[in-house]
Amino acid sequence: MVPTTFYVLLSAALFTIGVLGVLIRRNAIVVFMSVELMLNAANLALVAYARERLAVDGQVLVFFVITVAAAEVAVGLALLVAIFKSKRTADIDEVSMLRG
Amino acid sequence: MDFVLFFLTAAIALAGAIAMLVARNAIHSALFLLLNFGAIAVLFLLLQSPFLFTIQLSIYAGAIMVLFLFVVMLLGAEQVEAAQDKLPWQQPLALVMGAGLLVIAVITAVRGGSNDAPPGGEAAEAFGDPASLGELLFTEYLLPFQITGIILLVAVIGVVVLNQQRTQAQSEETPGERPSSSVQP
Structure with missing residues (x-):
């Protein structure tokens, strides 16, 4: 049986890659993908701890996270399409209308 | 056997994530992310969660990635980062802060996780x-x-x-114009 720590370490690495994606990339769609990667990393840690403690509650939480992620992607991509229609770009540096 | 499968799948997941991060083309990013989701689904199976394996494949790898690919192709936004970076100092700073986060997360994971074997017995068989x-x-x-x-x-x-489709008054303005200009006199 693979120890839980290995799974959590992998989850930490994936989460960090997701954070780097949000910070470095400027293509708004790739930023969204990085957010999805972070959610997946969190899911992996939840499932790993659920297996360690034999508590199904962790898996239920993952179920909710996946549902919310699906809703978030649908709304986020719709927003992105709306922004693209008015600004003609998906570069997040160009979308700075709210800057003071 | 478990260890071989775990390290193989973990390597695929990490490779997919890193390739998603560095790929210039957004479509390649989406496909590498799909590889990563598939690998994580296999890890769910290794963690005795067959139901989550199924919904990971059908919702993440199926529905969400199709949505991503569809929007990338619809917008034609494969490569929007050709222009000069307006914040050149931001990228190295992000790398440093990412490294710091990784260190903190690894320390937390090592201190928080126990290496004990999961309890066996009847509860272990019904789990998942x-x-x-x-x-x-x-x-x-x-x-x-x-x-x-x-x-x-x-x-x-x-x-x-x-x-939704815009109303008649809004659709008459030129496409490049900002939508807010339609309410001005």
């Missing part, structure tokens, strides 16, 4: 059964489950509102 997950979902977590339905409904309504 979709029936037990469903039972919990419809008893203890019934209210959150219903709220999930409302979230999905709101998301559907939001998407329809955001992308």
Whole structure:
């Protein structure tokens, strides 16, 4: 049986890659993908701890996270399409209308 | 056997994530992310969660990635980062802060996780059964489950509102113009 720590370490690495994606990339769609990667990393840690403690509650939480992620992607991509229609770009540096 | 499968899958997941980060083309990023989702689904299976394996494949790898690919192709936004970076100092700073986060996360993971073997017996055999997950979902977590339905409904309504056809007055203006100019006299 693979120890839980290995799974959590992998989850930490994936989460960090997701954070780097949000910070470095400027293509708004790739930023969204990085957010999805972070959610997946969190899911992996939840499932790993659920297996360690034999508590199904962790898996239920993952179920909710996946549902919310699906809703978030649908709304986020719709927003992105709306922004693209008015600004003609998906570069997040160009979308700075709210800057003071 | 478990270890071989774990390290192989973990390597694929990490490679997919890093390739997604560095790929210049957004479509390649999406496909590498798909590889990563598939690898994580296999890890769910290794963690005795067959139900989550199924919904990971059908919702993440199926529905969400198709949505991503569709939007990338619809917008033609494969490569928007050709222009000069307006914040050149931001990238090295992000790398440093990412490294710091990784160190903190690894320390937390090593201190928080136990290396004990999971308890065996009857509970271990019933664990991960979709029936037990469903039972919990419809008893203890019934209210959150219903709220999930409302979230999905709101998301559907939001998407329809955001992308509905514009009214006649708005559609007459030039495409490059900002929408706010239509309300000015």
